Amino acid sequence: MRYSSLFFFTGKAIKERLQRVFLMVFAVSLSVGLLISMIILSKGMRQRLSGELKAYGANALITSSEYINEDIVHRLIDMKEIEQVLPELYGRACFKEVNINVIGMPLEDMKRLRLTGEAKEGYVLAGSRLAKAGELKTGQEIVLSIPCGTSEQRFKISGIFEKVGPEDNAIIMELKELQRLLGLENRVSIIMLRVKSEFFELTAEKLKKEFPELELKTVRQIARSEESLLRKIEFLLFIVAIVVVIASIITVGGIMAATIFERLTDIALMKTLGATNRQIQTFFIIEAIITGLLGSLGGLLIGTASAELIALSAFHRAVEVPIFSIPLAFSTGLLLSITSAIAPIMKITAYRPSIILRGEI
Amino acid sequence: MIKVRGLKKVYPSAIALRGVDMDIQDNEWVSIMGPSGSGKSTLLNILGGLDYPTEGSVSYDGKEITTMKEDELAVFRRENIGFIFQQSYLIPYLTALENVMLAQYFHSIVDEEEAAEALKKVGLGHRLHHRPSELSGGEQQRVCIARALINSPKILLADEPTGNLDRENTRIILELLRELHRNEGFTIVLVTHDPYVAGWGKRLLTMEDGRIIKDEPVHP
Numbered sequence: 001m002r003y004s005s006l007f008f009f010t011g012k013a014i015k016e017r018l019q020r021v022f023l024m025v026f027a028v029s030l031s032v033g034l035l036i037s038m039i040i041l042s043k044g045m046r047q048r049l050s051g052e053l054k055a056y057g058a059n060a061l062i063t064s065s066e067y068i069n070e071d072i073v074h075r076l077i078d079m080k081e082i083e084q085v086l087p088e089l090y091g092r093a094c095f096k097e098v099n100i101n102v103i104g105m106p107l108e109d110m111k112r113l114r115l116t117g118e119a120k121e122g123y124v125l126a127g128s129r130l131a132k133a134g135e136l137k138t139g140q141e142i143v144l145s146i147p148c149g150t151s152e153q154r155f156k157i158s159g160i161f162e163k164v165g166p167e168d169n170a171i172i173m174e175l176k177e178l179q180r181l182l183g184l185e186n187r188v189s190i191i192m193l194r195v196k197s198e199f200f201e202l203t204a205e206k207l208k209k210e211f212p213e214l215e216l217k218t219v220r221q222i223a224r225s226e227e228s229l230l231r232k233i234e235f236l237l238f239i240v241a242i243v244v245v246i247a248s249i250i251t252v253g254g255i256m257a258a259t260i261f262e263r264l265t266d267i268a269l270m271k272t273l274g275a276t277n278r279q280i281q282t283f284f285i286i287e288a289i290i291t292g293l294l295g296s297l298g299g300l301l302i303g304t305a306s307a308e309l310i311a312l313s314a315f316h317r318a319v320e321v322p323i324f325s326i327p328l329a330f331s332t333g334l335l336l337s338i339t340s341a342i343a344p345i346m347k348i349t350a351y352r353p354s355i356i357l358r359g360e361i
Numbered sequence: 362m363i364k365v366r367g368l369k370k371v372y373p374s375a376i377a378l379r380g381v382d383m384d385i386q387d388n389e390w391v392s393i394m395g396p397s398g399s400g401k402s403t404l405l406n407i408l409g410g411l412d413y414p415t416e417g418s419v420s421y422d423g424k425e426i427t428t429m430k431e432d433e434l435a436v437f438r439r440e441n442i443g444f445i446f447q448q449s450y451l452i453p454y455l456t457a458l459e460n461v462m463l464a465q466y467f468h469s470i471v472d473e474e475e476a477a478e479a480l481k482k483v484g485l486g487h488r489l490h491h492r493p494s495e496l497s498g499g500e501q502q503r504v505c506i507a508r509a510l511i512n513s514p515k516i517l518l519a520d521e522p523t524g525n526l527d528r529e530n531t532r533i534i535l536e537l538l539r540e541l542h543r544n545e546g547f548t549i550v551l552v553t554h555d556p557y558v559a560g561w562g563k564r565l566l567t568m569e570d571g572r573i574i575k576d577e578p579v580h581p
Binding site: 266275352 | 406440446466467508
């Protein structure tokens with residue numbers, strides 16, 4: 001009964017100041033939303049990074065400013081410290097007068113990367129985004145000019161693949177066929193390697209000596225540089241989040257203080273009726289909790305929606321919403337609204353009712 | 362019985378009370394009259410535990426209230442005292458009924474029927490669900506009386522309760538107070554500067570410059 005009365009009177013007070021309450025809820029929502037969006041995005045970036053590295057299964061990468069002679073691939077395969085060698089050739093093709101990327105790789109590597117379908121001669125695999133844009137389906141024919149400007153050729157689509165990366169906008173075909181079409185026989189663009197971990201440093205040194213004209217990057221280096229970039233982005237997001245939370249505390253605190261101070265006489269009256277400071281504080285804390293809960297819910301929706309929109313436009317794929325973002329949103333929203341309310345409530349309940357009723361405040 | 366001894370109240374800019382001594386018996390109706398700044402409202406605030414004196418004591422049936430902490434005073438107020446002020450001080454977004462129920466909430470539990478009954482007693486049975494802005498000044502003051510008496514206080518402290526009302530509404534309010542006082546037996550301490558209003562009490566204290574200068578019975 002007491003609780004239902006408490007919520008009844010609090011509900012009445014909220015209803016009376018609906019516009020202000022909405023403003024507070026909105027401020028909390030924005031702040032929580034930004035925080036949640038940043039967390040979802042940074043977690044999504046991390047997942048994407050580690051997912052890509054895992055998909056390649058490689059821990060070193062050989063690149064060059066020129067095309068790499070394929071003979072090197074055979075020499076690398078013969079090295080006992082190297083478990084896996086994955087050469088790739090990159091080229092451009094025209095599909096419906098649009099420039100697209102073509103990746104050439106050996107048939108066995110397609111199987112290793114668990115790509116659906118087999119792109120033997122006359123067949124290609126289409127990336128998911130390209131397939132979607134071009135309305136391509138497995139079993140259909142695709143007409144390509146490789147390279148652009150040459151005569152068109154028909155290929156059969158043997159599968160659609162999704163790697164969550166730029167490859168999803170490309171065509172994959174057998175390496176030899178692409179080399180022939182591009183006139184780059186015996187050439188590749190990069191070679192991905194999986195070096196036995198116990199020989200990693202030694203092999204890296206050996207490769208640098210043996211092929212000085214080539215550039216060897218360990219995936220650890222790539223990962224480290226990407227990790228460093230990721231950390232910088234996360235740090236930036238963290239700083240922005242802190243600034244937003246502080247700004248929100250000030251904004252919500254300001255609105256809350258104004259709301260509380262405009263009820264100065266009501267509070268003095270409650271005191272004359274025998275309300276203790278704690279009873280009055282409870283009224284306002286309940287209001288702050290309701291504001292915080294509504295703001296958190298709004299923030300969760302805003303944050304999730306904006307993170308997904310950003311992820312779709314930047315990564316072309318939705319990101320996973322971590323389950324902890326729900327308790328985080330609610331705890332942040334509640335903390336924000338309750339923290340903002342505490343100072344004005346404490347200040348106002350410290351006044352004696354006679355001072356307020358005499359109009360001295 | 363209320364016992365006041367050596368009560369002084371000093372503000373940074375003025376001395377409001379310079380040593381007040383008085384006794385008020387149970388069921389008495391005491392009017393306190395005096396010019397503005399004579400200290401009558403300050404005295405009432407201290408009697409009601411809304412303010413602390415600089416010096417002196419106030420006791421109710423032997424219980425000293427000037428040494429109570431703020432929350433103890435709040436509990437004391439809710440159990441023993443009802444207030445009526447010159448301004449109605451009703452919560453604007455609550456109806457007449459809900460304003461009375463709010464006083465019940467702080468005291469114990471909310472009883473809508475009892476609150477409605479209290480409003481009927483003051484002649485507002487037909488205005489239960491009206492907000493203060495929809496009530497006249499006299500009606501608002503009657504809601505305040507119902508609210509002040511809903512928890513059956515022993516003492517009703519009224520600070521210029523008819524100060525904003527015309528003569529007709531003043532008479533209605535005072536008649537109502539007289540009837541409730543007679544039926545329910547609570548003590549009334551009423552501050553006013555109006556001799557007509559002061560004349561409704563049984564005893565008149567006249568204050569001047571922070572002191573009681575005259576204590577006399579009122580003859581009807």
